[in-house]
Amino acid sequence: MSTTEQPKIRIFDTTLRDGEQSPGASMNLEEKLTIAAALSDLGVDIIEAGFPIASPGDFEAVEQIAKTIRGPVICGLARCSDQDIDRAWEALKHSHSPRIHVFLATSAIHREFKLKMTADEIVLRAVAGVKRAKRVCDDIEFSPEDAARTEPDFLCRVVEAVIQAGATTVNIPDTVGYATPAHMGRVIHTLKNRVPNIDKAIISIHCHNDLGLAVANSLAAVENGARQVECTINGIGERAGNCSLEEIVMALRTRNDHYGFQTNIVTKRLVPVSRLVSSTTGLDVQRNKAIVGRNAFAHEAGIHQDGMLKEPSTYEIMRPEDVGLVKTDLVLGKHSGRAALSDRAKQLGFDLTGEQLQAVFEEFKRVADRKKEVYDGDIMAIIQSQLHGTLTEHWELSDFAVHLRRGKSPMFQLKLSRAGESHEIELEDGEGPIDAAFLATEKLTGVPMNCREFKINATSLGHDALGEVTLSIEHNGHEYRGRGVSTDCVEASLVAILSAINRIPSVQ
Numbered sequence: 001m002s003t004t005e006q007p008k009i010r011i012f013d014t015t016l017r018d019g020e021q022s023p024g025a026s027m028n029l030e031e032k033l034t035i036a037a038a039l040s041d042l043g044v045d046i047i048e049a050g051f052p053i054a055s056p057g058d059f060e061a062v063e064q065i066a067k068t069i070r071g072p073v074i075c076g077l078a079r080c081s082d083q084d085i086d087r088a089w090e091a092l093k094h095s096h097s098p099r100i101h102v103f104l105a106t107s108a109i110h111r112e113f114k115l116k117m118t119a120d121e122i123v124l125r126a127v128a129g130v131k132r133a134k135r136v137c138d139d140i141e142f143s144p145e146d147a148a149r150t151e152p153d154f155l156c157r158v159v160e161a162v163i164q165a166g167a168t169t170v171n172i173p174d175t176v177g178y179a180t181p182a183h184m185g186r187v188i189h190t191l192k193n194r195v196p197n198i199d200k201a202i203i204s205i206h207c208h209n210d211l212g213l214a215v216a217n218s219l220a221a222v223e224n225g226a227r228q229v230e231c232t233i234n235g236i237g238e239r240a241g242n243c244s245l246e247e248i249v250m251a252l253r254t255r256n257d258h259y260g261f262q263t264n265i266v267t268k269r270l271v272p273v274s275r276l277v278s279s280t281t282g283l284d285v286q287r288n289k290a291i292v293g294r295n296a297f298a299h300e301a302g303i304h305q306d307g308m309l310k311e312p313s314t315y316e317i318m319r320p321e322d323v324g325l326v327k328t329d330l331v332l333g334k335h336s337g338r339a340a341l342s343d344r345a346k347q348l349g350f351d352l353t354g355e356q357l358q359a360v361f362e363e364f365k366r367v368a369d370r371k372k373e374v375y376d377g378d379i380m381a382i383i384q385s386q387l388h389g390t391l392t393e394h395w396e397l398s399d400f401a402v403h404l405r406r407g408k409s410p411m412f413q414l415k416l417s418r419a420g421e422s423h424e425i426e427l428e429d430g431e432g433p434i435d436a437a438f439l440a441t442e443k444l445t446g447v448p449m450n451c452r453e454f455k456i457n458a459t460s461l462g463h464d465a466l467g468e469v470t471l472s473i474e475h476n477g478h479e480y481r482g483r484g485v486s487t488d489c490v491e492a493s494l495v496a497i498l499s500a501i502n503r504i505p506s507v508q
């Protein structure tokens with residue numbers, strides 16, 4: 001069979017719903033709309049835009065995405081309750097292709113301890129939920145939460161009943177990331193063989209990555225009959241995350257000889273979308289992450305480099321350009337103009353709006369004044385920090401000075417502005433300049449916080465490289481991420497602290 005005639009696997013992206021449940025990854029409306037548009041350009045079949053009843057912000061995001069994004073199916077999550085389903089429909093009704101996704105836990109452990117419901121009651125509630133949703137929407141997905149730990153007989157019973165009630169997709173979640181590939185394959189095989197009306201619905205798979213097996217489990221499900229895979233960009237999600245979209249897509253494509261399926265994904269958009277999600281959420285992609293990590297295509301060993309020069313396929317199973325990775329040796333400097341910067345940003349995968357380009361250009365000029373040569377790594381870090389920061393700029397850094405004395409607390413002066421008003425503080429406190437930066441910012445903004453994570457990386461080679469700070473703070477039990485870039489590490493830290501503070505809803 002030619003590849004164009006091969007059957008398709010639908011890609012269901014849940015970055016904006018399950019992915020947003022990663023600690024510190026919450027996004028505002030504008031950010032969600034930008035990501036939804038990028039997912040649509042990437043070619044995903046279904047966008048799960050949120051959980052409308054969860055909060056007014058979630059509702060508005062699903063509603064706006066339903067109103068503006070054309071192409072993919074737009075999906076909203078609901079528990080099996082009338083209020084949830086009605087609220088989901090209220091947000092989704094504007095879409096050309098809406099889907100309501102209802103879920104109810106089915107495993108014995110969830111039935112007994114979480115829901116305190118009998119098996120019979122679960123079936124009745126699931127059927128009632130699907131029927132309620134079906135009254136308003138044709139496209140209904142049902143998920144038996146914790147399906148991977150549900151008794152096979154009971155799972156078959158629930159799946160048959162919800163298809164009978166009108167579900168067009170049945171999604172099989174491994175909610176706690178407990179399954180192994182053989183186990184997941186067996187679950188799907190059982191459903192395919194034992195549920196009499198299974199051909200009336202599409203089987204979907206939804207795996208969490210607690211054992212690092214989400215992609216492998218999803219592939220096993222595909223081999224046994226699943227035709228929709230639920231996944232997130234960069235694999236973000238609760239705890240260890242979800243099945244990573246880029247990995248499952250490239251596994252299906254690279255091993256087409258084995259799987260024999262196509263997807264609608266424009267793979268050249270994978271790296272750009274990965275970078276967009278990372279900058280927006282502040283969640284870094286690990287260097288050695290498959291497909292989109294910085295080292296994914298870097299060949300270090302001499303013997304590999306030698307082989308690559310002679311024939312790339314000796315050590316390369318995918319071409320970097322197929323996933324949107326472009327290599328340039330060009331260097332920008334202080335005489336480079338806006339057009340050159342915009343062009344380079346595009347090559348790096350960022351299609352900047354006029355306003356974003358202006359912010360990035362101003363920062364680029366500041367950097368280029370201090371640093372002769374500006375490399376791709378520097379440009380990417382500048383863009384990522386600007387995308388993370390500019391959408392919600394409330395507290396801004398105006399100036400600072402720090403005087404370090406060995407064995408003594410630094411003397412720190414900090415000047416911030418907010419809504420056109422200037423605020424200043426001077427203190428002599430802290431274990432070093434970064435600690436002092438945190439203490440001064442906390443005092444001046446009145447926002448108490450604990451630093452949960454603090455990382456500093458050089459964005460290129462040389463001792464004049466930019467320092468890129470990524471951090472997360474905890475405030476009132478919630479985590480917020482920040483990013484800052486500068487040739488001065490204290491300045492980068494202050495910008496990162498402020499970008500995290502600016503994401504706290506009470507600050508906005």
Ligand code: KIV
Binds near residue numbers: 143146175176
């Ligand atoms: O992991 C899970 O069970 C879910 C469902 C709501 C599909 O995210």
Ligand code: ZN
Binds near residue numbers: 018173
């Ligand atoms: Zn999930």
